[in-house]
Amino acid sequence: MVKIKSLSTLQIPEGVTVEVRGRKVTVTGKRGTLTKDLSHLQLDFRVDKKNRTFTAIRWFGSKIPIACLNTTKTHVQNMITGVTKGYRFKVRCAYAHFPINVSLDGPNIEVRN
Template sequence: MKTILSNQTVDIPKCQHHSEGRYSYCEGPRGTLWRDFNHINVELSLLGKKKKMLRVDKWWGNRKELATVRTICSYVQNMIKGVTLGFCYKMKSVYAHFPINVGIQENGSLVEIWNFLGEKYNHQVCARAGVVCSLSQAQNDELFLEGNDIVLVSNSGALIQQATTVKNKDIRKFLDGIYVSEKGTVQQPDE
């Protein structure tokens, strides 16, 4: 059975949002984000006099197509949160014997890892565009990833974690690596 119409709305509190066709733009104090939803057959429309609400409509969809309505709403909510508060991932290096050394190059866009499991090889990971990496001043083994787009920040964290995967050994015993320990926002939300 097909549902005739499925829709959801998203509140747009503290930023400017406009959509042209299936393109969605968000402007806030931290910058601008945009996303293309042309691959999904939905309608995006702004509601209200001040256009502070976005409605996503899907006509005649089956179960998988109706799930895209909530997905688009989640993407837009993450865009709004990104341009107002920003996203911050905290990563921690874990090691048993050989201490993992981490360095930041090229204004925070390149992470260099050396002495991983005592290897002489240096691992270099380029962060995604718009993501800034920094080392913690308080603690020795912490790394911060900050940016506006949650997809790019989490993808950069995954690239760093994958660069320190243990090969040809029992991963239950060799737990060394750099892992995401905390996810949050750069600025604290006003309650």
């Protein structure tokens, strides 16, 4: 069954701005700016600056295209988290069969076999 209009709305927190140009979404916050090109998705994006909401809309969508709504909402939500709180990754070097040599040179990591 095809739904005529499906939408997914996300609240934008204070201190974060979301801009949409075409299908390029730009999120700016205190930790920087993130841009994501979503032109491969057949969705409409709207930003309501008065109510501080981001809305993704799909017209005449079946089950799979409507699933893209929640995926897009989650991507933008992760972008908002990235520009407000940030992310931190810890990396471990492991090997299974052949031993490896790892050397740190400032911010660079060199892996030699």
